[in-house]
Amino acid sequence: QKEVEQDPGPLSVPEGAIVSLNCTYSNSAFQYFMWYRQYSRKGPELLMYTYSSGNKEDGRFTAQVDKSSKYISLFIRDSQPSDSATYLCAMSARRNYGGSQGNLIFGKGTKLSVKP
């Protein structure tokens, strides 16, 4: 079993829909949970991160972490065509030298398409 599981989709929704993206994981040592957005032929860009369990909101985006279930989610409200991209969950278990969060374990990514 891979450490991080993510449904690759593709997921197609109409503009204005609420989108729910999810990942499950098996390593209970993960402490940092991140969502990246990757447009076609571009590098991943960090959308949101959460430390341990709980919710975090940023505009139309909400990230949730449930460590007891080893389950994380990203919700996108009022989805827009510009949200069409691949969404990658990523997790980290430790801090490296200098305090950085170290190495990331990624899910495979979910390809989202928002239709006008």
Next chain:
Amino acid sequence: NAGVTQTPKFQVLKTGQSMTLQCAQDMNHEYMSWYRQDPGMGLRLIHYSVGAGITDQGEVPNGYNVSRSTTEDFPLRLLSAAPSQTSVYFCASSPPGTVRVIFGSGTRLTVV
């Protein structure tokens, strides 16, 4: 402030050739890393560095070498290219005390 800069953007190699993928960051980040991204596999860590002179292996290090002589640069060397190394390679860096890993725009490598 250019962020993380990768060169070249595209490269075609013949099996057995060697080459170096360049990565530079101008943010004075101590931590730098290399990932490869393959269809259906997600991003996987190849090598990483927590500062000048310090490197370590990630999940898929075989066939790759790295060195870190300066804070700014973290080149990735393919010693003898194989078709299995056809992939998109991303360099990344992050500042200490944060979870903000910043990625470059990638190098698309094809080995024929």
